[in-house]
Amino acid sequence: MARALTPSSSTLPARKAVESGAWAERLGWTLASLATFVALWALAAEMVGSRHLPGPIAVFDVVVREASTGVLWTHLFATLLRVTAAFTVAMFVGAAIGLLIGSNRFADRFFDSWLILFLNLPALVIIALCYVWFGTTELTAILAVAINKIPNVAVQMREGARSLSKDLTEMAQIYGFGKWKTLRHVVIPQLAPFWAAAARSGLALVWKIVLVVEALGGHSTGVGHQIHTAFGSYDVPQILAYALAFIVVIQIVEFGVLQPLQARVNKWRR
Amino acid sequence: MAALEKATLDPLRVELQRKTFPPVGGRDELTVLQNVRFEVKPRSFVVLTGPSGCGKSTLLNIIAGLDKDYEGRIDLGHGTPRVSFIFQTPRLLPWRTVRENISLALPDGDPRHARIDEILEQVGLTQAATAYPERTSLGMQRRAALARGFIQEPDILFMDEPFVSLDDPTAQGLRELLTGLWNRRPTTVLFVTHDRYEAVMLGTRILRLSAGSASIIHDDEVRLTAADRTDRTKVVAEQRRIFQD
Numbered sequence: 001m002a003r004a005l006t007p008s009s010s011t012l013p014a015r016k017a018v019e020s021g022a023w024a025e026r027l028g029w030t031l032a033s034l035a036t037f038v039a040l041w042a043l044a045a046e047m048v049g050s051r052h053l054p055g056p057i058a059v060f061d062v063v064v065r066e067a068s069t070g071v072l073w074t075h076l077f078a079t080l081l082r083v084t085a086a087f088t089v090a091m092f093v094g095a096a097i098g099l100l101i102g103s104n105r106f107a108d109r110f111f112d113s114w115l116i117l118f119l120n121l122p123a124l125v126i127i128a129l130c131y132v133w134f135g136t137t138e139l140t141a142i143l144a145v146a147i148n149k150i151p152n153v154a155v156q157m158r159e160g161a162r163s164l165s166k167d168l169t170e171m172a173q174i175y176g177f178g179k180w181k182t183l184r185h186v187v188i189p190q191l192a193p194f195w196a197a198a199a200r201s202g203l204a205l206v207w208k209i210v211l212v213v214e215a216l217g218g219h220s221t222g223v224g225h226q227i228h229t230a231f232g233s234y235d236v237p238q239i240l241a242y243a244l245a246f247i248v249v250i251q252i253v254e255f256g257v258l259q260p261l262q263a264r265v266n267k268w269r270r
Numbered sequence: 271m272a273a274l275e276k277a278t279l280d281p282l283r284v285e286l287q288r289k290t291f292p293p294v295g296g297r298d299e300l301t302v303l304q305n306v307r308f309e310v311k312p313r314s315f316v317v318l319t320g321p322s323g324c325g326k327s328t329l330l331n332i333i334a335g336l337d338k339d340y341e342g343r344i345d346l347g348h349g350t351p352r353v354s355f356i357f358q359t360p361r362l363l364p365w366r367t368v369r370e371n372i373s374l375a376l377p378d379g380d381p382r383h384a385r386i387d388e389i390l391e392q393v394g395l396t397q398a399a400t401a402y403p404e405r406t407s408l409g410m411q412r413r414a415a416l417a418r419g420f421i422q423e424p425d426i427l428f429m430d431e432p433f434v435s436l437d438d439p440t441a442q443g444l445r446e447l448l449t450g451l452w453n454r455r456p457t458t459v460l461f462v463t464h465d466r467y468e469a470v471m472l473g474t475r476i477l478r479l480s481a482g483s484a485s486i487i488h489d490d491e492v493r494l495t496a497a498d499r500t501d502r503t504k505v506v507a508e509q510r511r512i513f514q515d
Binding site for chain 1: 359365366374418
């Protein structure tokens with residue numbers, strides 16, 4: 001495969017061609033691997049022949065049925081809304097805490113053990129305590145999920161703050177950048193990769209915890225509520241249908257929003 | 271304007287009693303600079319040289335105001351002079367293009383923005399103006415750093431071994447570029463290097479620091495005309511005279 005050994009501005013079109021070729025190749029691998037997975041799943045379901053292990057077609061039928069009645073969309077939307085809210089809160093609060101700790105040696109030493117404590121606190125404990133203390137409201141659900149995610153974001157942003165370049169800060173000082181210009185052109189670009197990494201690892205974590213919160217909190221909507229109800233009657237096709245539908249939603253967000261965002265903040269890299 | 275011209279004619283004064291680094295990891299407190307006193311006439315090109323680790327860079331950082339932890343007094347000659355600092359590494363923002371790096375170093379709406387294309391041409395970066403720094407060579411990055419320093423039209427220009435880790439022809443090309451830019455617009459320069467040839471070729475005055483708790487041990491005028499400086503044998507002869515080597 002042809003590759004540009006010394007990338008420069010003049011070989012940019014060539015780079016793009018190489019990148020789009022690589023992209024097509026990756027898509028091919030993904031499709032082949034997914035097809036194999038579905039085939040193995042169908043084979044296993046066929047061999048076991050139990051209603052507790054439905055094949056892909058049976059699950060897909062449930063997805064279509066739930067989608068056509070509109071029930072699927074209601075629950076997907078409710079969950080997506082909670083994911084978005086909790087994710088946003090966690091990203092901003094976590095970033096603020098991480099930056100504070102990472103840029104202050106005393107805060108770093110003092111709060112390090114708190115971070116470790118919260119990182120190791122099981123999600124279930126946080127959720128249970130939040131419901132006990134604050135009642136089973138919508139706000140509690142979002143708070144419980146956010147608290148689970150905040151320590152992760154804080155740890156990653158702390159690394160970002162610690163690695164801020166003193167060289168560039170001095171440069172900005174000499175050339176009189178001032179606060180706003182320094183923040184926008186010197187600090188934020190250095191933190192962006194850490195933030196993007198925290199966002200990508202965060203999305204998967206947040207949606208899994210949202211389902212648990214929905215199941216435990218007795219909410220009347222959401223994928224978690226639907227799965228909890230289906231679990232009551234051992235309705236496995238229903239459980240798998242909702243899980244798969246939401247995985248698709250999250251992957252759309254991943255490829256449509258987060259990956260382009262990460263590519264954008266990294267486009268200057270060699 | 272006349273007042274400004276007059277103000278820039280005040281000499282730069284350095285009266286540094288002591289600079290120490292705090293004890294780290296079992297090492298005692300370290301005195302790097304002691305009793306360093308000198309004056310710099312405006313528009314002279316002063317080279318600070320000495321053995322490596324003698325505190326040249328530390329001294330430059332103190333004079334430029336980047337390091338404020340010292341005993342003594344620095345007087346840059348007038349209120350708030352325009353200052354440029356060309357560092358040992360280019361220190362460009364990798365996420366901004368070469369051109370953006372230069373324009374960001376000027377205040378918004380400053381008339382000097384109009385000169386960016388001209389200065390890019392002078393340093394030979396017209397083609398690379400829209401490239402990201404890491405996609406250009408180290409020599410090009412250093413030229414961009416020079417352009418960023420010169421576009422300021424500084425009253426004082428600090429340079430800390432700006433041409434190290436370049437191959438000889440590239441470094442020599444950049445020295446000639448610097449001489450050209452300086453001849454076009456002479457400004458006060460404080461230039462740190464350990465390269466004696468570079469010191470003689472560029473400087474009008476050479477200050478030598480001693481090793482360990484450094485202070486100034488030699489202060490020499492460089493007796494070369496602009497034409498002499500392009501002649502390698504004359505530079506080498508002057509280097510022999512000053513350094514006696």
